Amino acid sequence: MNTNFPKEYVIGIDIGGTNFRIGGITAENKLIAEPQKYSSQQMFGNASPTDVLEKVISDFILKFPDYTLKGICIGFPGTVDASKESVISCPNLITFTDVNISTPLKEKFHVPVVAEHDVLLLLSYDMKVHHLEDDCCLVSFYIGTGLGNGIYIHGHFLDGKNGVAGELGHIPVYGKNDSCPCGNNGCIELFCAGKALERIHNTYFPEITFSDIFSHYEKFPQLQEFVNFMAMAMSTEINILDPVHIVLAGGVIHMKDFPYEILCQRIRDYTRKPFPSQSLEFIKGSNDPFAGIIGAGVYMWNNLKNK
Numbered sequence: 001m002n003t004n005f006p007k008e009y010v011i012g013i014d015i016g017g018t019n020f021r022i023g024g025i026t027a028e029n030k031l032i033a034e035p036q037k038y039s040s041q042q043m044f045g046n047a048s049p050t051d052v053l054e055k056v057i058s059d060f061i062l063k064f065p066d067y068t069l070k071g072i073c074i075g076f077p078g079t080v081d082a083s084k085e086s087v088i089s090c091p092n093l094i095t096f097t098d099v100n101i102s103t104p105l106k107e108k109f110h111v112p113v114v115a116e117h118d119v120l121l122l123l124s125y126d127m128k129v130h131h132l133e134d135d136c137c138l139v140s141f142y143i144g145t146g147l148g149n150g151i152y153i154h155g156h157f158l159d160g161k162n163g164v165a166g167e168l169g170h171i172p173v174y175g176k177n178d179s180c181p182c183g184n185n186g187c188i189e190l191f192c193a194g195k196a197l198e199r200i201h202n203t204y205f206p207e208i209t210f211s212d213i214f215s216h217y218e219k220f221p222q223l224q225e226f227v228n229f230m231a232m233a234m235s236t237e238i239n240i241l242d243p244v245h246i247v248l249a250g251g252v253i254h255m256k257d258f259p260y261e262i263l264c265q266r267i268r269d270y271t272r273k274p275f276p277s278q279s280l281e282f283i284k285g286s287n288d289p290f291a292g293i294i295g296a297g298v299y300m301w302n303n304l305k306n307k
């Protein structure tokens with residue numbers, strides 16, 4: 001056995017509104033060690049966000065002296081520009097808004113550095129797990145705090161002119177005027193994602209433990225309306241794109257007793273007949289807490305191979 005075989009890895013970073021996770025991933029998409037987790041708010045309180053990233057990446061690299069770093073991919077819960085260098089808007093971690101992430105880290109570590117919307121990294125992970133790379137069109141919906149949306153068409157993730165394609169959560173709902181953190185009013189994610197679920201819970205049945213609310217789905221029309229809103233948003237995109245597969249995931253979808261089959265049926269109800277409605281193929285996406293890190297690794301290795 002050749003003991004000098006180079007051990008190469010990329011760093012995957014998943015920055016959420018709550019948790020910061022970092023891990024090393026080999027070209028075979030395996031973690032090189034248990035990933036590390038920190039509190040995002042504590043880490044990025046007042047300090048310069050790129051200084052903090054530089055420090056945490058430097059410390060991480062020192063732990064693996066036998067490995068050669070080939071690239072870094074960082075996922076953000078917000079929009080990223082088409083060059084994959086800068087965060088455009090990140091309402092849950094405002095410190096990153098309008099910050100060039102890639103350039104200072106490239107200069108420091110001398111490897112390619114990519115910033116990307118976290119939903120595309122989660123989709124990279126789910127595509128790998130379910131072997132979806134050959135789908136001519138694939139859409140994913142991640143229902144967490146907001147409605148995340150990733151689109152993969154003809155071998156590429158859809159970025160759009162500015163890098164902000166797939167902001168399905170921000171399509172307007174007629175007659176609604178609630179203000180959205182994006183700056184507009186009446187965006188559909190205000191009625192079909194985590195923030196809406198908290199509001200419904202607090203308003204209509206605060207006595208029920210939050211994590212149990214979907215066990216009472218049949219009793220509360222507010223929860224039924226919530227799922228209908230979700231299905232309407234998803235059906236809109238499915239009618240436009242006619243995807244091969246539809247990946248459904250995110251914290252809300254994975255909650256106890258979430259009415260997954262009812263959601264799928266509502267989507268069948270709302271989509272065009274006979275197609276795409278009759279041929280919809282749903283895949284329940286991963287609930288792995290490290291999916292964002294491993295997905296960042298998969299994404300980065302694909303990026304390096306295609307260079």
Ligand SMILES: [Zn+2]
Pocket residue numbers: 169170180181182183184187
């Ligand atoms: Zn909005």
